[in-house]
Amino acid sequence: DGAVAEVPAESLAVGTVTLVRPGDRIAADGAIVEGDSAIDEAPVTGESVPVRKKAGDAVFAGTINTDTVLRVKVTAAAADNTIARVVKLVEEAQESKAPTERFIDRFSRVYTPGVLALGALVAVLPPLVAGGGWSEWIYKGLAILLIGCPCALVISTPAAIAAALSAGARRGLLIKGGAVLEALGSINAIALDKTGTLTEGKPKVTDIVAVEHSEANVLSMAAALETGSSHPLALAILDKAKADKVPVPPASEAFALGGKGVAGKVGGKELFLGSPAAAGERAALPAEQLARIAAFNDEGKSVSVLIAASAPAGIIAMRDEPRADAQAGLAALRQAGVEPVMLTGDNRRTAAAIAKGLGLPVHAEMLPQDKQRVVRELQASGKKVAKVGDGINDAPALAAADVGIAMGGGTDVALETADAAVLHGRVGDLAAMVELSRRALSNIHQNITVALGLKVVFLVTTIVGITGLWPAILADTGATVLVTANAMRLLAWRPRALVKAG
Structure with missing residues (x-):
């Protein structure tokens, strides 16, 4: 009735006219019916410079009016606006991601019952079948059970993962758990946002x-x-x-x-x-x-x-210029066998100019669902894909990727959705994160080899009578110490890129 009242954004109905003051965040998708202003669309589209909008132009929920008072007619209810669609895309992507089952968990399902059965057979069969002495073969059976104790094997993976996560965190590389750390080492394609990721985010x-x-x-x-x-x-x-x-x-x-x-x-x-x-x-x-x-x-x-x-x-x-280390960071990714591509909501001309300078293929003027679609297409072609971004518009693609990585200084939505974060905002840290993952996986494989190798050696020597219970105890404890010490070496890890730079 000609009056202005403040109401909850979720109560806005299609056709309602809203008043948007300078500095206000636009509450709903709509069309400008009165006014002319610059709209900061960076949170939704990734445009690095505010876009001039006038009567008749469409505006998105979540963008910011910077200049003058606008009257905006609502064209989509809260449940159907841009932010709601982003939330829905993120939820769908996260639900479709299967949890990673670690090798040790699968292996232990067979290994532990197998060792128990072998120990029992060694203790019982020779006396029953071949007339061996009960005390001798029960002793050997106990030694085999001790040798087969999976302490070293069980600790080999979590010790390496804990050390790698700690080493990364000390250098601004935050990784949300062992499954993410493992997945990082297998990626061979990486989709990067432009504004605030490859560039500084300000002109x-x-x-x-x-x-x-x-x-x-x-x-x-x-x-x-x-x-x-x-x-x-x-x-x-x-x-x-x-x-x-x-x-x-x-x-x-x-x-x-x-x-x-x-x-x-x-x-x-x-x-x-x-x-x-x-x-x-x-x-x-x-x-x-x-x-x-x-x-x-x-x-x-x-x-x-x-x-x-x-x-x-x-x-x-x-x-909005590329970050100082963007060129070197992309080169390090390519050297690691990871092919980069730029996905941005910015206009084609600006995106093409930045991409040309960095030698990147580019997809421009992309909405959140478009970025997610490109990530899905890369995955369908057989690629293991990481997505890097810092805005609300990157959240659906971050959730859909095999690994989502948020750049430091990004929005809370991106940081919450991502599997990992680069706190210092350096492009070179992306290659460092891949390197850390591969070093950790190599360390895990070494630990498993040491743990299983010692068990096999002492299993054979115990059965043939060369070693007994005390060597078995030393071997079991020694293997645990060895794999722990090997895992601790990861605490001294330093990215090759940072060593070269400084």
Whole structure:
């Protein structure tokens, strides 16, 4: 009835008009009926820069309104909106994952009864069949039972797993249990998110083109206009000015123009910083500058144009750049026999530019269900797949993958859904995690070989009369000590990638 009331999001019916203030999280899937604002879609689509939306455009539940007041008509009830679909996809994926049965558990079902039966036969059959002495063969039967005691065998796996999990945790590699540790060693394909995983997750200034000014002067004037703004592109300009130690003079009469840019005065000079289209309305841009802007756009960069006193003063290009170790980290994965692929909700142009620089195949503009579908397709082709991501939009694919890995600093949903987490956010840590898994599996195989090998040797020597009960006790205890000591070696593990780097 024309009034505004706050209600629970789950009570919103289709057709209801909601008021979304700047900084509010959009409560339901809908369409804008009034207003024009930049929407931060990173939590749902992975777009690294807020997307401009106007009347008639669709918006998703869980995204954030950054600029102005919007009126949004609800198009999907809470049970059917984007977040609900993500939750449903995650639940379905987790239910379909079969639990891993460890080799030792299966082996012990046969091994333990077998040893008991063998000990009984050794103690009873020779006296009954061949007339052997009861005391001698009962003694040997007891020795065989002692030799067959599975202490070393049982401890061989959990000791190695505990040591490996501890070694990983000390280096920021959190792995949720032995089954995950085991699965990591067998992966041969890895699907990586772009924003916040392969890249830093926030734009940085990559290029400054000055026109009749110095680059420092262009950056100084732009930073003056952006002071106090929380927009990601504004923060990129301010961070660049701080890093380059460029003076930032005070701006007067500064104000934002929705969807266009920001204007104000610096040192008495009228300035405007905004999109190329909005800048073109205030001053004619030469063909050379238009060509530079087009080239930057082709590289997936966002461009802001500075106009000073009704004349072009400079161009600033920004992009969410790859992490410093992304190239080396991907190379380490390939060296380990793991083929990487990029899955991102970001636009095709930006995704293609980043992927080209990293030498990756890419799937762009993907919704959560699309990422999950690609993971399923890789699995259907016979691949063991790990999925790496940090957002809500990655959760269904993280749950569907053989191993889901969350990047440090990611959303709670991603961290909860994933099987493992890389706390330091280094791409190189992914290869280190695979390396740790394979080292742990190798250690487990060594322990099993030692435990079973000693048992076989002393089993034979006891039956033929070479060894007795005391050597059997020493062999059993010695094997337990050996496998424990071997497992403890994993505590000293250091990733090869980190050793080379530092």
